[in-house]
Amino acid sequence: MPYTRTVLEVASNEPERVALTDGVRSITYGDLSSSSGAHKAVVDSLLGQISVEALSGITFADEIGDIPVISISLTHVLDSAELVAVLAGYRTVTSVLDPLWPIEHRVRSIVRSGAQIVVTDDESLGHALVEGSWPGVIIGLDEYRARLDRVSETEKREQPPTVRDDEEPFLLIFTSGTTDLPKGFLRTRKSWRYNVRVSERWLRAKPAELTFAPGPLAYSLTLYALVEVLGTGGSIMLQSRFDPIDAARLLVEKPVTRLVAVPAVLPALAQAAKRDDVQFTRLTDAVIGGANLSLALRTSFEEVAPDATVLSYYGAAEIGFIAWSTEGDGALLEPFDGLSLSVRDENGAELPEGELGQLFVRVGSQGDRYISTTGGALITGADGWATVNDRARLVGGKLLLEGRAGDIAVTGGHKVSLVQIERTLEGVPGCERCCVVTQPHRLLGEILVAVIEATPGQPSPEKARVNARLGELLPPQFVPHRYYLADDFPRTVGGKIRRVEVRAELEAGSYTRL
Known part of the structure; x- marks a missing residue:
């Protein structure tokens, strides 16, 4: 179901249902719906401040065209999540940059994205953009909220959010903020609508259930958790920076039934729970992405979450969900339904089962290429197969992931x-x-x-x-x-x-x- 349609339907039928929370402050579906028009009015007013001359100094990515790009770099994840959620109902592209990324990488990402507006509470980022003669509009969070308060009721009603076209991009994600030149790629609404259907069927995303996704929103796993939860009418609890003690407390005190996290979170949570002699008895599902999950980490976490099904999956933000496992060391992964896999040698020839090579995928959620302003390299080739250069083997119809090219050694x-x-x-x-x-x-x-x-x-x-x-x-x-x-x-x-x-x-x- 389209993300915005779900938000609007829940807001109409159950406006007090919590959409976003950090465990202290909460934002309901009703809040998202009723405030959207004000956010759009503020964004339009900020875009109106940019002169034609200034616009000529912004490098627009060919793949984005004239769709306004808003970059967000905020300390508190709930503030970032609110902006992503409300702007998704309009013809905009949002890009979330981690406030802990080095200044030069955030500046580079902003320039290369073709952003016209930057919302930040980091004065040093603002100063760096000004010193670099970036021609867009920089606005602090306090000033942004003050402008929201000044929007009239009439203006709020003039531009309600709408269900957008499948092919329209709405998120710009960067592969890295700390090493090398960051590469950006777009997610269309169609690609993540496809992913939401995977989450509903396989990853236990359900209406009215509380998912906990600790970590910065700039990380694609957390960002997607936000989209999948709102796309299915659930509630999501976010944590700006993972803190195992605080996270364990939230899992004990709050009605969290589903955890979405990277593997490194599990041992830290298990250690915190054992230290305080507690268990996460409400948790029924732990969805772990980012790498194969070792049996030791799985077993350790299952001891403190005895009723949770631990599902680890492999995917790529540029492509989507690829394969999953709920047992053992996660080495042999079961491909998700609806995709095709191919392992090839350096010349592009298909390799027999068991041979190590480059993994290619065909699936309805895959992206086309990295945006032109960050190199424009292909993700999907002319033959329709996509790759992010991971190495793998196919064994008995299952996937054995061996990492990136740099994860293979010759000794x-x-x-x-x-x-x-x-x-x-x-x-x-x-x-x-x-x-x-x-x-x-x-x-x-x-x-x-x-x-x-x-x-x-x-x-x-x-x-x-x-x-x-x-x-x-x-x-x-x-x-x-x-x-x-x-x-x-x-x-x-x-x-x-x-x-x-x-x-x-x-x-x-x-x-x-x-």
Whole structure:
């Protein structure tokens, strides 16, 4: 069902149903519907401030055309979520930028998106845009809200939100805010309407149920959780920055039945629950995206959420949902219905079952390309198959994901999946948080190095015991040559370990050898 139609129907039939909350402040469906016209009036007035001369200084992406782009960089996730929710009913494209991203990356993302309006509570971002002679309108959150209060009742009623056309873009997402040049891609309403149907059928998104999605809205998993919940008439509780103690308290005190999170959230929640001797007894579903979920993490979380079904899935923000698992270590994933998979070699030839290659997907939610102002590289080729350059194998009709190209190493002539080693290592006690990298070697080309994140208050794992266990579970060429201990890992905003930075820290001598 179209997102805006659902919001309007719930607002009409049950206006007091909570749409958005952070556990303290709540915004109802009635609030979203009744305030939409005021938001549109404020946006129109801000667009009216931009002169023709200033517009000529904005670089518009070909794929967006003349649709107004509004960039949002706000401290509190509820403020960002409200703007995304109300503007979705109009001919606008919104882009959420994490306030913790470096200033230069946020500025670069704004410029490359063709944004005309930036809503922020970060004065340093505003100063950087002014110093860079960016020609759009910068408005602080307080001033934005003051303008909302000045909109008349007549103006509010003049432009009600409407169900928009399938092919119209409404969200602009950036792949990265902390490394390399960020690449932007568009999500059309059709593509995420397709995804909402997947969520209804497989991921237990239901009307009137409370979903908890901790983490910044700039992360595509959290942003999609917002869309799927509002698209199905549910309620979503958001947390600006994941805090395990606060998150565990919310799961105990609030009627949360569904969790949407990245794998790194699970061990932190489990540890917080065990520390306070509590369980998440209301939770019936935990939907975990972003990576394969190890058996150790799954089991640990199931101990504190005994009635929850833990479903891990693999997908790409540029493509959509691809495959899922509810058992074991999540290594073999079941493809979602309605898509086709192909694994190919570097020349584009289809590989036989079991062979490692580049994964291609055909599904109704896939995007076309990254926007022209960020390079315009294709996501979907002329043959209709899409890829984000992940490596995988097809085994018995299931998908075995091996990571990105940089997650494959060659040591002693053997091609080795670093992700596969990590999945196995995570099942060894004391090694639940780990990262495998390579170091150059004169004879072997590269050798494998496992870096293990220390657990506060727990003894370090013994190298001999870890090595022996991996020797039982993996081929000899997959067993790391060296082991190191790290206090903590560099991570993305979504909690993924940054392998490249771990390797740099290792070379800098930041870790302790076991």
